[in-house]
Amino acid sequence: MSEQQPSASSLTYRDAGVDIDAGDALVERIKPLAKRTMREGVLAGIGGFGALFEVPKKYREPVLVSGTDGVGTKLRLAFSWNKHDTVGIDLVAMSVNDILVQGAEPLFFLDYFACGRLSVDTAATVIGGIAQGCELAGCALIGGETAEMPGMYPDGEYDLAGFAVGAVEKSLAIDGSKIQPGDVVLGLASSGAHSNGYSLVRKIIDRAGATPDTDFHGQALRDVVMAPTRIYVKPVLQAIAKHEIKGLAHITGGGLLDNVPRILRPGLSATLHRDAWKMPDLFTWLQAQGGVADNEMHRVFNCGIGMVIVVGAQEADAVIATLRAAGETVDRIGEIVDQAADAPQTTVV
Structure with missing residues (x-):
């Protein structure tokens, strides 16, 4: 059988909107980036059909913990403001902070x-x-997928998803079961709105008539709103290694009111004190420009607290010292109490 020769009207994949050469060029661009994240356990990374990872031998009974997330509508601001350098950090943070808890x-x-x-x-x-983000979290960027799909997304737009896998010693997994009345609630400062509530953020920006270049306390609004999600992994792992941590909650969609209850067993409630930490200027501005009620703020945004830690009262000062030494801003923001009948599991007073 003779080889078929292309005719003048023959089509290529590029004619259909997929540039294989561009995909190959991207792989070559990102290989050095991925190489910087390599760590113990990586057997084969980017370039193969699948990545290979060996669980570190320091674990006697390793339990794998996995998480997946995206960046949400914060991407719409990345597109319209042409700022793409921070959303990748957001992507990693949303998953690694989740499995950290x-x-x-x-x-x-x-x-x-x-x-x-x-x-x-x-x-x-x-x-x-x-x-x-992977370097900040101490994990390896071991693989991924780039999909060019003409007609699925407008030019200049993209979507992101991320997948993190971690390990914890089975006997040391934190599940909130040891939390009891009298325990102290600590709050680790957020770096901004992180990656939640951006549908409301965008609506408020539109209502305020603000632009990415609007001056915000000496910074461009673009830089404040697009500040990447803080990655708490290394400081919190240091605290876990030194102290008894009873519970952790990553404050994402649902804010303080919906995320803290996820680690509380029935019959317990967390009382948080709004004057125990300073709400960052970004949230004050969003609340004022949008006329957002206090309860709605606490249900939608982290309001300045990106991670909650529950510890015994006798451990609180030592845990605070460890976290501050590791570079975190941490405050006592509340306590665990018996839940009153029909009362919510978290209140901000």
């Missing part, structure tokens, strides 16, 4: 980047942020 050390991370038409520069910027 069970005491897990993040081991490796995979990303999924989907677009209509691949811009190598934009994708490399985003994935550079992912690699930076």
Whole structure:
């Protein structure tokens, strides 16, 4: 059988909107970024059909803990403001902070980047942020997928998903079961709105008539609103290694009111004191410009607290000292009490 020759009207994948050469160029761009994140356990990373990772031998009874998340509508601001360097950090943070609450050390991370038409520069910027997030979390960027899908996304837009896998010693997994009345609630400061509530953030920005260049206390609004989610992994793992941590809650969608109850057994409640920490200027501005009620603020945003830690009263000062020495801003923000009949499991007073 003779080889079929292309005719003048024959089509290529590029004619259909998929540029294989651009995809190959992106892989070459990100290989050095991924290499910086390598750690003990990586047997095979980017480039193969699957990545191989060996659970570190320091674990006697390792339990794998997994998490997945995206960045949400914060991406719409990344598109319209042409700021793509921080959303990759957000992507990593949302998953590694989630698995951290069970005491897990993040081991490796995979990303999924989907677009209509691949811009190598934009994708490399985003994935550079992912690699930076992995370095901050101490986990390896071990693989991922870039999908160019013409007609699925407008030019200049993309979507992100991330997947983290970590490990915790079975006997040391944190599940909140030891929390009791009298325990102290600590709050670790957030770096901003992180990656939650951005549908409301965008609506408030529109109502205020603000632009990305609007001056906000000496910074461009763009930089304040797009500040990446804080990654708490290394400082909190230090605290876990030295102290008894009874419970952890990552304050994401649902804010303080919906996330803290996730670690409380029935019959317990957390009372948080709003004057125990300073709400950052960004949230004060959002509340004022949007006329947002206090309860709604606490249900939608982290309001300045990105991670909650529950410890025994006798441990509180030592845990605070460890976290502050590791660079965290931490405050006593409340206490655990018996839940009153028909009362919510978390209140801000």
